[in-house]
Amino acid sequence: MDGRVLGLSGVTVRRGGATLVNGVDWSVLEGERWAVLGPNGAGKTTLLNVAFSQLHPTAGVVEILGERLGQVDVFELRPLIGYAGASVASRIEPGTPVLDIVLSAAYGYVGRFREEYGSPDYGRARALLGHWGVADLADRDFHTLSEGERKRVLIARALMADPELLLLDEPAAGLDLGGREDLVRRMSGLARNEAAPALVVVSHHVEEIPAGFTHVLLLRDGAVVKAGPIDEVLTAEHLSETFGLSLKVERDGDRWNARAV
């Protein structure tokens, strides 16, 4: 695998006459922590769905954990990839307890399951819920949780199978300021943990990039504006081009902020 967990080469996704992702080249190596930023409709979720082997590109080559998409059984590949996003939440049946959602992750189901889980599985699921600050919600119906609580449960679920690649789609969207800062701090802990998988986090805001993140990919109209080490990529020039307005970008310690000028 050469230390490369994700490799995209000339990846294009077309649907219904529209080009959602356009000629993307991108590599993610073990230990890297990537933020993918871009405006609404830039193609971020589409790109993440390709990385999760959920979506096959119209053109180009995708390698995930050393396996080439199109030549691998995606049902064997997916449990090695942790994914948290709105598409997971929307597949959860009403009445499903939080603990079941986390437990079932290793088997590619969402919630209801046929497997008999062992006590190590229960221990790990509860420990992960605790780590993300939602241990007391284990028996609650997922659909009764607040947005912030749901996000944490889905991240715990994504980590359950001890993945080699973790993909989080807008984990801080819809959270209040306290919730966002708490989540960003926990993600920072993950970013700085050498044993943690390679991370890719999709966001609209540079303020949501956790400390410890190493790389940024900027996307606009399905194409990469710039991708690489965070200090080289997160400049006013590149961010202004990405969002189509004149922006000032500041670094404050390990965090970033941007505003229009």
Ligand SMILES: Nc1ncnc2c1ncn2[C@@H]1O[C@H](COP(=O)(O)OP(=O)(O)OP(=O)(O)O)[C@@H](O)[C@H]1O
């Ligand atoms: N099946 C489809 N057919 C046609 N267009 C689609 C389809 N799916 C998505 N799109 C369009 O592709 C573009 C990219 O969508 P995508 O969800 O990947 O963007 P995004 O960067 O994640 O956006 P957001 O930040 O708003 O979540 C959007 O304009 C969307 O309307």
